[in-house]
Amino acid sequence: MTLFRSALGSLVLAATVGASTTVLAQNMEPATYDAPAVPEIAAMVPDALVTPGTLTVPITAYGEPLSVFDAQDQAQGMIIDLMGAVASTMGLTLTTMRTQSDGTIPGIDAARFDLAPGVADIPTRRAAYIVVPYFKSGTALLLPSGNPKNVQSPDDLCGLTVAVAKSSQQEAMALEQVDKCVADGKPEPSLLSIADSSLQLPIVSARADASWIAMAPASYLAATSPDQFAASGAQFAYDMAILMRTDNEDLGRAVIAALDHIKETGVYDDILTHYGQSETSLAEFAGNVPAN
Structure with a gap:
């Protein structure tokens, strides 16, 4: 989608x-x-x-x-x-x-x-x-444990399914990344828009390859639940x-x-x-x- x-x-x-x-x-x-x-x-x-x-x-x-x-x-x-x-x-x-x-x-x-x-x-x-x-x-990218798709930055999201919170700044950044992937001749990411910020759930259910969320929650989840989550691409924005x-x-x-x-x-x-x-x-x- x-x-x-x-x-x-x-x-x-x-x-x-x-x-x-x-x-x-x-x-x-x-x-x-x-x-x-x-x-x-x-x-x-x-x-x-x-x-x-x-x-x-x-x-x-x-x-x-x-x-x-x-x-x-x-x-x-x-x-x-x-x-x-x-x-x-x-x-x-x-x-x-x-x-x-x-x-x-x-x-x-x-x-x-x-x-x-x-x-x-x-x-x-x-x-x-x-x-x-x-x-x-x-922001940061929340990923499945072990980072199986080797996502190190937003540039690695081309062709992947990415969860974002509806009407969020991360949504805006993800839309910009869609344009960048297309301009580079790569498959565009599919964005999964969610009406709340429980963006760890698409990772747990395997509905998304990555969730674009805040650095603090991403870091927290990756540190406290390493069997489920990893995090990368952290940046002040x-x-x-x-x-x-x-x-x-x-x-x-x-x-x-x-x-x-x-x-x-x-x-x-x-x-x-x-x-x-x-x-x-x-x-x-x-x-x-x-x-x-």
């Missing part, structure tokens, strides 16, 4: 990453941190939230260590802890809503969410939304960003102030380190929020 081409402007990040393929999360227990409300930052938060006093965000199951759902369908992982620290600093309670990868942007557009913490910082996104990057991200509608400038400024505060107090880097993602740390959070 060859996937139809979708517009780059509608893409959402399906999975993101830590830089290292050797530094892994030791567990998925929540990080321990202290992020009390800061009155000056809380005063910046606009009244027009989805639910007063609450920061409502969509969460997709990107995989360990970024975000997973437990047996009670409660979200946990690095993204949730970072958003929890930001919300606390702003004097808000965090509420997460499980969302498939292709439902994030429509939910923001329809004002069902206050912000989305799983979006790639790319120029087309900044042209239409407020975007605040908050850690480095990238973009920053993970928090996205808001353009009419939420006040919220955008409050989010940046909260990120700056948890960076200054060490909470931000403590959370990243807890999940084995210290190399993804950003020195500053330079979003496209208009100045006051």
